[in-house]
Amino acid sequence: MDPFKKRRLGRSRIELPQIGLGTAPLGELFTKISESDAESVLSTAWDEGVRFYDTAPWYGRGQSEHRVGRFLYAKPRGEVILSTKVGRILRAPVAHPDSFDTGFWSGGLHFDHYFDYSYDGVMRAYEDSLQRLGMNRVDMLVIHDLDWWHRGSEPMVQAGFTQLANGGFRALSDLRAAGRIGAIGAGINELGLIPRFLELFDLDYFLLALRYTLGEQETLTAELPLCEQKGVGIVIGGVFSSGLYATGPVPGAKYNYFDPTPEVLEKARRIDAVCQRHGVPLPAAAIQFPLHHPAVTSVIPGAIRPDQVKTNLDYVRTAIPNDLWAELKHEGLIRADAPTP
Numbered sequence: 001m002d003p004f005k006k007r008r009l010g011r012s013r014i015e016l017p018q019i020g021l022g023t024a025p026l027g028e029l030f031t032k033i034s035e036s037d038a039e040s041v042l043s044t045a046w047d048e049g050v051r052f053y054d055t056a057p058w059y060g061r062g063q064s065e066h067r068v069g070r071f072l073y074a075k076p077r078g079e080v081i082l083s084t085k086v087g088r089i090l091r092a093p094v095a096h097p098d099s100f101d102t103g104f105w106s107g108g109l110h111f112d113h114y115f116d117y118s119y120d121g122v123m124r125a126y127e128d129s130l131q132r133l134g135m136n137r138v139d140m141l142v143i144h145d146l147d148w149w150h151r152g153s154e155p156m157v158q159a160g161f162t163q164l165a166n167g168g169f170r171a172l173s174d175l176r177a178a179g180r181i182g183a184i185g186a187g188i189n190e191l192g193l194i195p196r197f198l199e200l201f202d203l204d205y206f207l208l209a210l211r212y213t214l215g216e217q218e219t220l221t222a223e224l225p226l227c228e229q230k231g232v233g234i235v236i237g238g239v240f241s242s243g244l245y246a247t248g249p250v251p252g253a254k255y256n257y258f259d260p261t262p263e264v265l266e267k268a269r270r271i272d273a274v275c276q277r278h279g280v281p282l283p284a285a286a287i288q289f290p291l292h293h294p295a296v297t298s299v300i301p302g303a304i305r306p307d308q309v310k311t312n313l314d315y316v317r318t319a320i321p322n323d324l325w326a327e328l329k330h331e332g333l334i335r336a337d338a339p340t341p
Contacts (some may be wrong), residue, residue, distance in 0.1 A: 001006050002018065003017065003313050005017065008233070009204060009297045010297075016235070017051060018234075018316065019050070019300070020050060020081070021045045021301075022301055023053060023059060023067070024059045024064065025304045026038050026067050026302075027058075029060075029106070033107075035067070036210075037304070039067070039071060040306050041308075042071040044306035045309045046075065048309060050309070050313075051081055052300070053083070053189070054207070055085075056084055056085035057084070057128065058113070060107065062090050063108045064111075065133050069134040069135060073133070080139075081139050081140070082133070082135065082138045082139050083138065083139065083235075085129075085142040085143070085187065086121075086144060087115060087116070087122075087143055087144040087146060087160075088144065089113060090117050090147070091114070091315070092112065094112065094206075097110060100112075101133045108239065116163070117143070117160045118166070119166075119168055119170055119171045121163070122167075122171035128321045139179050139181065140181065140182060140185060141172060141183075141185070142187050143184075143186040143187065146160045147190045149187070159229050161200065164200070177274060178213075184202075184205075185235070186204060186205060187207045188206050188208050191218055191223070194208075194219070194223040194227065195223065198226060198232065206234060209236075210313060212236060212293065213239060213286065214334065215255065215264065217334060224293065228294060233296075235296075235297055235300060236290045239300075240287075241254075241286075242255065244264070244268050245283060245286035246286070248269075274324060274327050277327075278324040279319065280318060280321075285324065287299055287315045288320060292338075292341065293338075294339065326340075
């Protein structure tokens with residue numbers, strides 16, 4: 001595959017390369033990263049031809065946006081495709097700023113946050129992101145983490161949808177109509193939310209993390225067919241299932257951010273064995289698999305070292321025989337209805 005072949009993102013006018021760079025790791029998701037190492041990752045990505053970058057206020061509580069912006073603001077703006085997110089407002093901690101707990105992040109900046117999907121909240125989040133990025137516009141804006149995992153309960157999810165319906169989505173539509181963004185998306189980490197979003201909102205795409213990978217394809221039952229029917233694009237995050245399909249079933253590997261069950265490990269072992277029989281690295285199969293779906297436009301793996309950027313590009317370029325996909329289906333390791341060559 002050509003990593004930089006362009007595909008149209010849903011019904012929008014944006015064309016994305018088949019691979020971009022996800023920058024949650026630059027917010028120090030699992031590992032602390034020095035400023036020089038973060039810049040080296042971004043510099044390598046740029047030098048290798050990567051032009052699509054995805055970030056968010058939540059990634060390192062502003063740190064990822066600062067790092068991405070400091071690097072990209074001096075690049076030719078017409079070459080950059082930049083995505084960030086709305087839904088959280090960052091603010092200084094109310095109490096004990098010197099002993100702030102970054103919580104989920106191993107490092108990052110010392111900013112508290114609150115959720116806000118209202119008209120004013122979306123507009124403030126957008127403007128705040130522009131300031132952190134040093135940019136006067138972004139190309140794609142994503143409704144972030146409006147799900148049960150991050151909001152904690154169905155009433156909180158419903159409250160977020162109500163805010164969106166009562167003004168937040170109008171803010172996004174106003175930005176799109178004014179040309180200040182080119183596409184509206186929603187980030188999805190859980191099953192069941194794609195139909196709910198599409199019942200209410202005119203989205204261009206979903207950023208689908210963890211739910212259409214070599215290890216998991218339940219979204220093929222209803223959600224991805226619905227996106228195809230409505231002309232809604234898909235960008236894939238978490239293509240390696242947060243680790244297991246990058247490293248293989250080694251000690252310490254995570255699956256969807258948690259320790260894998262014995263059943264999940266066994267499936268990964270069997271998939272890896274098929275890949276080895278065909279002389280294909282497991283991560284190459286993982287990174288290419290979702291790109292065969294007609295609704296999928298791009299994948300955005302992250303990196304914490306420059307060599308990982310280069311390796312991911314090599315994985316996209318790796319020749320994979322059709323027999324590998326056929327064997328995975330024959331062995332019941334991927335769904336029979338999964339689009340493959």
